[in-house]
Amino acid sequence: MTNGLFFRELNARRFARMDVKFIAGYVLMMLLIPEALGDAIDWEAMLQPQGGGVRYDGDGTYYGQQGGQNDGGACSFGKTFSNSLGLSWKAGVQTYIALNRAQYNNSQACGQCLMYRGLGPGIGMLPIPSDWQYGLVDNVCPECAYGSIDLDKNGDGRWKIEWYPIPCNVGDGKFHYYFGGSPNPYWFMFAISNTRVPIQNVKLKNPDGAYYDLARGWNNMWAANGGPFTFPIDIQITSVLGDTVHDAIQSTAGGDGQAQFPDHPIAGNAQAPAPLKALSTEGGRRMLQS
Ligand SMILES: *[C@@H]1O[C@H](CO)[C@@H](O)[C@H](O)[C@H]1NC(C)=O
DSSP: OOHHHHHHHHHHHHHHHHHHHHHHHHHHHHHHOGGGTSOSSOGGGGGSGGGGGOOEEEEEEEOOOOTTOSTTSTTOOOSOSTTSTTOSOOSSOOEEEEEEHHHHTTTTTTTOEEEEEEEEEEESSSOOOSSOEEEEEEEEETTOOTTOEEESSOOOSEEEEEEEEEOOOOTTOOOEEEEEEEEETTEEEEEEEOOSSOEEEEEEEOTTSOEEEOEEOTTSOEEEESSOOOSSEEEEEEETTSOEEEEEEOOTTOEEOSOOOOOOOOOSOTTOSSOOTTEEEETTEEEEOO
């Protein structure tokens, strides 16, 4: 037996043993870490009053006031999106949020609205308030642990928090398009903000009439290549709740579209116990009290 063959056999055996350990470890992980079993965020919770009891907890930290209006947020919303400059829907958002990497899930959570509050314990000078605050995810926090959020706010310290996902209070607001890079007739990419709930999937209508899936980047941009494309272009957008709507992008200047995801009436008892100060129910839609 040559040395080379011997080592190859040894390695093959080692790999076989590693496989067993790896699979056993994976199974154990799936059993021990509940989040490994389900979605990064429990989207169905958004159809229940107050998240149907779903609560994520972790640490809340501050990363300084960016006002949500920088292009630096990983979600690539540009300078005009909910509650920022010149916006189609202005209700409610108090804080822009950088979500932990696991739940950000390669930008799937971009545009997620959530209610969060401080639970008390923590260290630092400025505790996170214990009354519910309304936040919108526009960024990722790579170093944050599962459940944790980094607030786009001036502040100090690390505080225990809890949060749950809710549909955004978009009112009559429509999707908003923002183009990145240097679009041309054969290639362009764009991000979509002002969605009632996050986006699962975007398809674009090809010149041949067929819709095809666009690839989503870590920066929440949907990239189209092929063409040559002529505007307006039809797209088909599916939400994380499975609703599919059509819209037309007028040009690479972006701006407001015509469509929005449908509003789902909140199921169950709207008068659930422990009402949230910030919330009331109006026509089945959650509204922030002013
Ligand atoms: C992350 O996002 C992808 C693409 O949308 C999705 O298929 C996958 O289920 C998500 N992962 C989790 C853990 O939710």
